[in-house]
Amino acid sequence: MKQLALALLLCSSFSLNGAESIKTLRAAIGDYPPYTQCESDELNLPANLATEIVGVALKSQGVELEISCYPWARVERLVETGVIDISFPYVHSDERAKRLAFIPMPVQTDTVLFYRKNMEAVPVTFESLSRYRLGGTLGYHYGALFDALDAANKVGWVPTDKQNFKKLLRGRIDFFPLSFHVGYYVLSQFPAYQRATITNLPTPIMVKKFNVIVAKDSPKLPAIRKLIEKGFETIRSSGELSRIQDNYLAPGS
Incomplete structure (x- = not known):
């Protein structure tokens, strides 16, 4: 009972003082x-x-x-x-x-599609993206559009974002999604001449x-x-x- 009374007293004191x-x-x-x-x-x-x-x-x-x-x-x-x-x-x-x-x-986290600058920018739609090779990182969820593309067997999955950037640089995939800030942080781990070849589509596929x-x-x-x-x-x-x-x-x- 003493412990309960003390707990109630402390809660009461905290409620009175509040944020201060x-x-x-x-x-x-x-x-x-x-x-x-x-x-x-x-x-x-x-x-x-x-x-x-x-x-x-x-x-x-x-x-x-x-x-x-x-x-x-x-x-x-x-x-x-x-x-x-x-x-x-x-x-x-x-x-x-x-x-x-x-x-x-x-x-907020804007998930955007990264791609090589020597490629044409495309609309962020199922019809447009389904014509390309897409990458995804295991453990991520990219929203309804990517769910539909994955169901159509348009997505290849790897364990890390860095692996996806390597595939993108080597031309093994055409687009892959990642948070804007996280993507450029990961990309900063690559040499400058490789970073200069990568950009992102301006329209995010998901915003949270x-x-x-x-x-x-x-x-x-x-x-x-x-x-x-x-x-x-x-x-x-x-x-x-x-x-x-x-x-x-x-x-x-």
């Missing part, structure tokens, strides 16, 4: 450059777009962001059980929404918003939501958000 009582938020992330990065590499390129945006937004509200790195398979569970306060960047799903609350980020996730039953949820939403609005109004995003533009964009 939060000085630090703990976040768990995995490797997903250039949105989040835990493992260092030799590229020396900006690789923490989502981390920068969340960190700067929270700092504008007087809150420090503490980052811990884990395999992605563990991250959701750590947030759901309250061991960690938040994680990002996550795409909304009905299954996740049963356990987690979503706070929209001013970041990223979110910060919080445990749905966390007593901190209202305060965390208030802090993050206010922080995003602050850096949007000040121009800081645009400055961060400009640092991650693809070469020549």
Whole structure:
């Protein structure tokens, strides 16, 4: 009973103080450059777009962001059980929404089709793309259009995005889809003369918003939501958000 009373007292105290009582938020992330990065590499390129945006937004509200790195398979569970306060960047799903609350980020993932510059740009339609050799990376879902192309046996699958770029450079496939920012980050690992031969179609095949996730039953949820939403609005109004995003533009964009 004493433990229950103490827990109720703490919750009551937190509810009264709200967002003002939060000085630090703990976040768990995995490797997903250039949105989040835990493992260092030799590229020396900006690789923490989502981390920068969340960190700067929270700092504008007087809150420090503490980052811990884990395999992605563990991250959701750590947030759901309250061991960690938040994680990002996550795409909304009905299954996740049963356990987690979503706070929209001013970041979206545009999945575009990469191709060689010596090829003709084509409309992003089934009729147009079905005439070409397409690549896909195992474990990804690219939306209804690519599902239809895959069902028509137009897609060859490989384990990694880097393998697909190699196939594209060698002329073994004509198009393959990948998040705009992730694609140019992976492409940056290739020599300059090879990078110069690749571009992307301007029309995305899929657009999804990223979110910060919080445990749905966390007593901190209202305060965390208030802090993050206010922080995003602050850096949007000040121009800081645009400055961060400009640092991650693809070469020549």
